[in-house]
Amino acid sequence: MTTPRTSPRPALAGDGTARAAVTGIGVTAPNGLGKEPWWEATKSGVCGIRPVSRFAPDRYPSRLAGEVPGFVAEDRLPGRLLPQTDHMTRLALVAADEAFADAGIDPQELPDYAAGVVTAASAGGFEFGQRELEALWSKGGQYVSAYQSYAWFYAVNTGQISIRNGLRGPSGVLVSEQAGGLDAIAQARRQLRRGVRLLVTGGIDSALCPWGWTAHLAGGLLSTADQPHRAYLPFSAEASGHVAGEGGALLILEDAAAARERGARVYGSVAGYAATFDPPPGNGTPQLAEAARLALADAGVGAADVDVVFADAAGDRDADRAEATAITALFGPRGVPVTAPKTMTGRLSSGGASLDVAAALLALRDQIVPPTVHVERPADDCPVDLVTGGAREAELSTALVLARGRGGFNSAVVVRGCP
Template identity: 70%
Template sequence: MTGTTLLERSTTIVHDTPSPPPATSTLHATPTAPAAATHAVVTGVGVAAPNGLGAAAWWAAVLRGESGIAALTRFDASRYPAKLAGEVPGFVAEEHVPSRLLPQTDQVTRLSLMAAEEALKDAGVDPAELPEYAAGAVTAASAGGFEFGQRELQALWSKGAQHVSAYQSFAWFYAVNSGQISIRHGLRGASGVLVSEQAGGLDAVGQARRQLRKGASLVVTGAVDSALCPWAWAAHLAEGRISLADDPERAFLPFSADACGYVPGEGGALLVLESAAAARDRQARVYGAVAGYAATFDPADGTSRLGAAAELALADAGVRPDEVDVVFADGAGERAADRAEAAAITELFGPYSVPVTAPKSMTGRLAAGGASLDLAAALFALRDQVIPPTTGTRHPADDCPLDLVTDAPRWDTELRTALVLARGRGGFNAAAVVRA
């Protein structure tokens, strides 16, 4: 398995079809194989989210507009100014993780193992029946096993080095989810991990798509993140972007004039990505195709390049802006960031020209897991012909001229193509196009 550092990512995340990028792009086309031969499709979905454990429960909650944001229970947050988070409900690790793995895994890895198991079962595939090196695992992470690391640091300083677990050597590591998933399911093909915060869930899928083009037949990909502990909470507070609101229904308001910051959460989605040929050969059920993907980086002056990522992803997919039926927005819940995203969307599509939604308003921002969960939502939206709502936000701010879907799902539109946007701390931008 290989890890991709932030520096390496700047050279490995590239435009990956023969379609020429827009003249303003800083990326470069790298032809690899004919698109028809390397079509990437999603055949399985596994979800752990604050408003539902398991894909079916989560999607039902999303369509009900049911939020998972509530008071923190993972630790005593009474002394902190921020007290709300999105915690995955009803997760009992012993029901999803072998007992031998419990002492060596963090919450994030346990959730990842559960989501991977569900995704593979949903896809109806047994990796053991595949050629030995045909399948791999490519995930994204923001902090690895953060809670595990805090516990071991506490043991080090309060009791001494002899009380630090030997598993600390890897349980904290950002590559641990890919490693444990590949070991548990015998995925011996090309695997890896990407670190790009909230953009990571899309970046992992983009990398998995490349592995399919290189000859892999199946990749478990996406992201699940979790870091709800005092150590992580201190980092959120230090950044100054976290919502300090006490009302769970008004704490995280993407594109609202009342937006006051984000609410952290845990969870995400893992997907089974296959070549269209492999899926067809085994007569697999297909949710949709990942038709386009691209990533960009904001320059040092902070100018947003999210719009360029969207343009590149559309070009990669061979899709015109007027063919996009819905946009799943990053939805930062911060006024300046929301204005920048709204500007990128309106520059590409025009004001109020395409339905926009941010279902993460029901979960909080899940770091790397947020983008892959949005990708799962886009696939389910295409399947069910419905746009899920953005909750909390009653209507977009005047400086965010978007056709934002609020209050209730929108059923009155035909959906064939969706654009998913994501941004990560440090200037990472990613976009993906999925088609029914």
């Protein structure tokens, strides 16, 4: 049933649902390294999708990707970490450093067990793993790095961030592909409710190497277009797949009362969350709309309170149609502005949804909805108010972020700005 956008604003839920305050943001993205460069590029519609440069892509049917520009690990991390970390983990460590600095927190000054790490991952350190497998095949087991035992592991970002920053509180990792970034934030929010003071959370991913590329291609959903402006067109009648990318965002989540007590700058709060799982194809209805409804209920808000939706934006005609159906079921046809800034970065696996949460928080801060680039207008069977052509100024206080992971994962997060 559609909830009219003109329905009365419901009473907000108590502090218990809004106590997860975001005080720091760290970003490594294909259209900007660092929070503010990325956000300025995103507001301006600058695309970071280009031909793959990390390996020779000529023999593959898909040759475009979103690669983080200007990242030189040697300039940003201690040399001792380089032999033991995959490119993905190096991106995550740098994003965590920025998030702490942005929050005005020195992690070494935190009490023992006061802070933890919850990240999302889709696979682990593919590039590191490929390199060590090549050594195994060509030279023998004695040439395989001892760091291979964990550098490839999907929990490695959580572990390395914890070790580097001395974070000994409750930690974990979520594995639900593109939905993982939201699921990790939700798990961090649960830890806050249990009394943990601070969590580093979100997702950073990268698998842009021949081994990882083969895995991307195996899904059958990568676009084979050669031009960036034609490759990833979610909700368009010309949609023909997506572009893979790397990077994402890490957030500092704090108890709102503790953040206020220390005088922290707060971007907003994670006010609601829910997750559902789709039935097998042909055996039921996709459950994305239900995840969104449950997240709104968790936040104590109604559809009429949502000012913008950050879409999952699969770039596949069937999946886009299903998401448009879910959105219109809640808001009515073209009932709420919808945007997909990931058209500038590609789909970042576990990093994509947390980057959307960062974009939602900054959109609420600046009162502007970033554009969905390259899409001229949505298809007739996707009747959503897609923000295209450029950023749109708007009065924003509440955003809904949607994400779907391959295999049937659906997640939704409600983000609210500061009063």
